[in-house]
Amino acid sequence: MRKIVSISALVLALGMFSCQSGDKSADAGIRYYRHLRFSETPFDLYTGNHELSAREAKTVNHYRFRYDDQSMLTALEFMRGGELLKGSSTGASRILITYEGNKETHHFFDHNGEPAQRAGVFTAIYELDDNGIRKGLKFYDKEGNLTENRNGIAWFEWQIMPTEQVRENRYNLEGEETVLNEFCPFYELRFDYNDEGWVTDMANYQGDTMYNCTVENCGDIGVSYFSFKYNDAGDLTSFEVRSLTGQLSNLYWGWARFENKYDENGNVLERAMFDQDDEPLAGMSVPVTQMVYNEQGSVVERKNMDIGRNPINHPQSGISVVRYVYDESGHPTDTLRFNSDMAAL
Amino acid sequence: MENLYKSASLWALLLIALTVPYSCRQPGQAKSSPEVPAGTVVSSFDGAAGMLIDQLQEQGDYVNSRQFPSMIKARTVYEELGGNIHLIDMRREAYYQQGHIAGAVNVRRSEILDHFENEILPFQYDKIVLICYGGHIASYTTQILRLLGYGNVYAMRYGMSGWNSDFAEDFWTAGISSDFQDQLVSEASPKPPSMYQPVLHATGTTGEEILYERARAVLAEDNGPIFIDQESVFENPDDYFIINFERKDKYESGHIPGAIRYKPQGTLGIPSEMSTIPTDRTVVVYCGTGHNSQFAVAYLSLFGYDARSLNYGNNGFMHQKMVEEREQLSWHPFTDEDIHDFPYVTGNQ
Secondary structure: OHHHHHHHHHHHHHHOHHHOOHHHOOOOOEEEEEEEOOOOOOOOOOOEEEEEOHHHHOOOOEEEEEEOOOOOEEEEEEEEOOEEOOOOOOOOOEEEEEEEOOEEEEEEEOOOOOEOOEOOEOEEEEEEOOOOOEEEEEEEOOOOOEOOOOOOOOEEEEEEOOOOOEEEEEEOOOOOEOOOEOOEOOOEEEEEEOOOOOEEEEEEEEOOEEOOEOOOOOOOOOEOEEEEEEOOOOOEEEEEEEOOOOOEOOOOOOOOEEEEEEOOOOOEEEEEEEOOOOOEOOOOOOOEEEEEEOOOOOEEEEEEEOOOOOEOOOOOOOOOEEEEEEOOOOOEEEEEEEOOOOOEO | OHHHHHHHHHHHHHHHHHHHHHHHOOOOOOOOOOEOOOOOOOOOOOHHHHHHHHHHHHOOOHHHOOOOOOEEOHHHHHHHOOOOEEEEEOOOHHHHHHOEOOOOEEOOHHHHHHHHHHHOOHHHOOEEEEEOOOOHHHHHHHHHHHHOOOOOEEEEOOHHHHHEHHHHOOOHHHHOOOOOHHHOEOOOOOOOOOOEOOOOOOOOOOHHHHHHHHHHHHHOHHHOOOEEOHHHHHHOHHHEEEEEOOOHHHHHOOEOOOOEEOOOOOOOOOHHHHOOOOOOOEEEEEOOOOHHHHHHHHHHHHOOOOEEEEOOHHHHOOHHHHHHOHHHHOOOOOOHHHOOEOOOEOOOO
């Protein structure tokens, strides 16, 4: 329970502005962050990483957290200089949150501020327990009918285990237990958190036993659990997929782990991917991708590299470098593709 | 001037000698020499092999897709019986008569293309499942059909051996052995340099024509053996170029002397990797069960390699070691757990 209490404490901590670098924010009920903390379940609260001041937020892409006078999160927006942007990692440029009794309702909006679907869902309503901890989530369409998201999930249920793990089960409209998604056919998942409230493991369970998912073509030995590691700033540095016996195991996409390197702003500078032999991806896959960012925090270049960090063309597309062009407000306007000789494709 | 004429004549003769063989060769005919100069990496194939690999990549590069290798478990087939599924039993008629899955039709490997092209409408089915004795011939054939674009074809893992114990006795149960597990080595053998161009004998002039011509050839009855037994390999390992088609940790725990590890994902369809496989030796591919290796053998055969799959894979020579290391290395030793008790019918039902 200690770790779950930590998660709850995180909620409170978010509201205790007077105790945290108060000079960062000009407005009492607003905080700005460059990134969101990594998460694998909607049980997790939205948490910011790499805080910005209000002045910095005028020129840098960020997530704006707005709170009410009860320190409850009421809006999460991806923006720059007060203007909503596309590309939020939440899947919505703006999420407005309302509270009523034990219900926490999320409404989704696009970069124009118009109501929009997120993953096939218009509204998501959490059910909270007496301690304010999430215990369920249901999805609704535009007309307010219960609906399934794009992965066929109509609702989630969570339970805090005596082991301090969070147990997650998902159901479709028929009330049948359903899988995470078609590529990860896991039914019951259990999550572990560290003392900071960061998820460290996600494991498949059947009954009370961890088990291998051995769906055809999804790894040859089965997938049982995922492990996540972070740097001191809370950036995800390592993502690993393992079998019941701890062997690295390929996911459907043919990789078993990746390592991220970051700059001081929490931007991913490089991702190196490895297969279940713990060897750099080969064949038709690119092992290393490097990114370059502008001062506003938008990625402006993505480069395919071999494990020696030499530029390579993607074996299938022939693309080596992709450049992204933005307007002054940070909206993407063009995408340019080149081979390793920098010839336009 | 006379020297000039002599010199010019010699150059002309040399030019003719160099040009004639190439100008007369059709795209599908074999090159005279399969090897390329040392020190270079083969990044693409020439002639018919190049046209064939381009064709396969245009069609979706199945061997590097997430659908590869397309196996299906007996239990899944059982659960889908009665659905929109077409079952093809590829065994000899006598075996088919002794017992087959209800609804399965008996079609031999050499007749499979005619069956697909003239007897059924393949795409009206959600799944077409190929069934054989142990899953090996079905794997080989599934590979070829998938490459031809039949994206709903699957090989049933362990074949009829996994369907009912009545069929396992003569095949999978008899096939498992630990006879050679004391001869395994752990040190890795290096890959040869990238230097071999596949040799193809085809008359087709387009990638599509070459693909169909080669598919018919490798599915034909007289195509030659697609299996090899354990005794042949262990008694004379130097006679073969042996490919271990498995995980690194399994390879390192013990492999056939001289065997070289190639990645199941990241070898086929990639010229720089395939060109390290000799075209002038018999290639033996093995994996845990002989299923994935049969997919590889079919692909290599399509490109003209003399390739064979080691029957039953690791299960055929180090079964006990697999059982002992099952937890540690996630081996899949064939056991009674893999044999179901699903119903079957006899005769021509």
